[in-house]
Structures are given as structure tokens and as C-alpha cells.
Amino acid sequence: NDLTCPIIVFDEECFQGRRHEFTSECCNVMEFGFETVRSMKVESGAWVGYEHASYQGQQFILERGEYPQCDAFGGSNAYHIERMTSFRPISCAVSPINSRSQNHRECRMTIFERENFLGRKGELSDDYPSLQAMGWCNNEVGSLRIQAGAFVCYQYPGYRGYQYIMECDRHCGEYKHFREFGSHCQTPQIQSIRRIQQ
Amino acid sequence: NDLTCPIIVFDEECFQGRRHEFTSECCNVMEFGFETVRSMKVESGAWVGYEHASYQGQQFILERGEYPQCDAFGGSNAYHIERMTSFRPISCAVSPINSRSQNHRECRMTIFERENFLGRKGELSDDYPSLQAMGWCNNEVGSLRIQAGAFVCYQYPGYRGYQYIMECDRHCGEYKHFREFGSHCQTPQIQSIRRIQQ
Numbered sequence: 001n002d003l004t005c006p007i008i009v010f011d012e013e014c015f016q017g018r019r020h021e022f023t024s025e026c027c028n029v030m031e032f033g034f035e036t037v038r039s040m041k042v043e044s045g046a047w048v049g050y051e052h053a054s055y056q057g058q059q060f061i062l063e064r065g066e067y068p069q070c071d072a073f074g075g076s077n078a079y080h081i082e083r084m085t086s087f088r089p090i091s092c093a094v095s096p097i098n099s100r101s102q103n104h105r106e107c108r109m110t111i112f113e114r115e116n117f118l119g120r121k122g123e124l125s126d127d128y129p130s131l132q133a134m135g136w137c138n139n140e141v142g143s144l145r146i147q148a149g150a151f152v153c154y155q156y157p158g159y160r161g162y163q164y165i166m167e168c169d170r171h172c173g174e175y176k177h178f179r180e181f182g183s184h185c186q187t188p189q190i191q192s193i194r195r196i197q198q
Numbered sequence: 199n200d201l202t203c204p205i206i207v208f209d210e211e212c213f214q215g216r217r218h219e220f221t222s223e224c225c226n227v228m229e230f231g232f233e234t235v236r237s238m239k240v241e242s243g244a245w246v247g248y249e250h251a252s253y254q255g256q257q258f259i260l261e262r263g264e265y266p267q268c269d270a271f272g273g274s275n276a277y278h279i280e281r282m283t284s285f286r287p288i289s290c291a292v293s294p295i296n297s298r299s300q301n302h303r304e305c306r307m308t309i310f311e312r313e314n315f316l317g318r319k320g321e322l323s324d325d326y327p328s329l330q331a332m333g334w335c336n337n338e339v340g341s342l343r344i345q346a347g348a349f350v351c352y353q354y355p356g357y358r359g360y361q362y363i364m365e366c367d368r369h370c371g372e373y374k375h376f377r378e379f380g381s382h383c384q385t386p387q388i389q390s391i392r393r394i395q396q
Contacts, residue, residue, distance in 0.1 A: 042355070061356050062355075062356070063327050063328040063331060063355040063356050063390075064328040064330045064331040064355065065328050065329070065330050065331075065337060065354065065355035065389040065390075066337045066354075066355075066389065067354060067355070071358075071359070072353070072354040072358060072359060073354070073356075073358070074358075127325055127392075129261050129392070129395065130261035130262040130263050131263070132262045132263050133261060133262040133263075133395070133396060139263060139264045152356075155270070156263065156264075156265060156270040156271070157240070157260075157261040157262065157263035157264075157265070158259050158260070158261050158271075158350075158357070159356070159357045160269075160270060160271070160272075161269070161270060191263040191264065192261075192263075194325075194327070197327065197331070198331060
């Protein structure tokens, strides 16, 4: 029953071919006879998908809806992604009502100009399609701390490019250097950030 | 002086090659000796870029920041975009403070299940990375009206896929059928929508 199952993956585009339903994380979709995930339906929650097994490689934020091919969940980047091999739920994603609560305690993070939490800083509790339009000093983030909730950081404005999923309850919520943003991250370039809601 | 010029375009990646600064719309960048735009810096405002001259073809929302190659302003879609030939400012984009004003009069739109403003409807004045997570009935929008401000609509959740820029002061703010969403639009599939701020 599609309605009760958080995520359904298919090994062909447009929801064809082999299918499997998951209610929790999948460390390696190949163990279920898949070469890769080529389409999927997210029925509930917010998930993060990974290019490789064991949650390695490029990351993809997966919110409720339908993804008929790889381009639908990948980012717009030069290293065109054609596979997704592992995925897990994002436990600290907030509900939309809570994420706008009066004191914003549900989604909070701090970005720093330099690594190791040094330099100028900015407090974020909302969505920023352009950090520079919000007054951030340049097109990079050196380090960051997630105090509450979860966010996606992107290389380019308008939520494009590589995606770096940041959660308060993983990695101690602390990312001291851009190498910690994700195994696919090669520069500190981050130009848009938004909250993850479910 | 980069600081005073709203948009600077380059005919090579990474801000190399021929450059030109614009303070208003450009109907055909080829008239300035460019084959296409391959990188750009948006210093202020919110703009929409188009694949072809005269504001035709695929659309790209362009907010403040740096776009070192075409992938940075394109969407994640199967019809991989490699050119941008015209662009113009979005005059009704709101400032972030106003977009969250008490009565939300600054950014408002209504989506309809079917064409010609028929069927179930939803009132939007915020950002929706997943329409279905907000309670929308399916993965399509049949028609829509923009009452105030400007929005970007996307094929897939998480602001991915083809981009359809919708403004209250163009096209009478009314889009009766998905063919009116943009010249590149082939289906009514819309799964995420967000406000355009500057």
C-alpha cells in the first residue's frame, strides 16, 4: 500500500521495473537486487540519498513527491550524477509549523567565514536562496554549526549545485572545515541554504 | 565597478573571456558579440535568464551571487542546458522583510488542480519544497494566478527540474493552462514552489 510506505524505489525510470518499499534506512540498495535507483516516490518524511553505498559520495535531499528519473533528485552540477545506492531518513527535520515558531528554536545554525568557527559569523533560522542578498560577505562558508533541526547547503544561489545535508544530531552538529561538508565537497563555496521540513 | 552593476556576463566559464555589464534587460546577448553566456555575477536584484533570444525557451531564476558555469544557473533536467541568450530583471520581486509581512500581501498566488482555474485550489504565500507535504492533492498544477510578487515553480520537489518564473505583473498574472507556464513546458507537473526575493 503506497500510502503507508515512506519510500518506494524503482530500478527503471518512470516507476518501472523492479520495486522495493522501505520504512527505514537502506545501506546498499544492491543487496536488494538493484544496480541503482532510477526513480522513486517519497510518501512521507524527509530523506537523504547518497551516490554510493554506506552513505558515501554525493548527497541528495529527498522530500515528499515523485522523482521519475535521476535528474529529478540530483543537483545541477558538472559531475552529472546517474546513481543512488543508499538512503536514510532525516530524523531531526522539523514540521513546517514548528520551523516558524516564535523563537525559531526548531531550526537554527551558525555559519562562519573561516574554518574552525573563526571570522565573521551569521545566524540562520530560515531559507536563503542567496546568502549574499542577505548580507553575507562572500560566496564561501568556512565552517558551520547546526544548533537545531536540519538544513541543506548548496554551492550556487537558488538551491543549485552540490548539496550538503547538515543535521544537528549527526557529526555533533559541527563542521569545522569544508572537507567535512561531505565526501564530494571540494571547495568551501556555499551560496544558498534552506531548512529541511517534513 | 562590479559593486554598482547589477549583472555582469562572461562568454567563458569561471568569469573569463569577453565580459559585459548590464543594468537592464538584454534581449539578445549575441548582439554584444557573445555566442552565449557561460558564467555570470549577479550583484543586485533578481533576474530571469532565458535559453534563447527574446526571452524564449527554458527559464532560469538568477539571484545575487556567482555562477561559474552553465550548470550553476540551469536546472537539474534531462534536457541539459548549455546556453543563455537573453535576460531581464524581475520587477515585482519583493524584499525579504516585506515578503513576510503580517498580512503577506507582498507574495501571494493561488494554484488550481485543473486548467482554467477549476478544481481544488490552494493559497500560497511562502516557500514549498514539497507541495504534497503541504497537503496538495497530487504532483501537478493545472492553472495558477499570481496576486502579488513573483514565484518560481519547479517540476520536482526540492526546487529541481524545469523552472517556471511567474510574476504578478506579466501575463496578467494568470496562467490558464500548463502550455502558458513557459515555452519549454510540456506537462503540468509542478511539485515545489518558492517566492522570489531580492
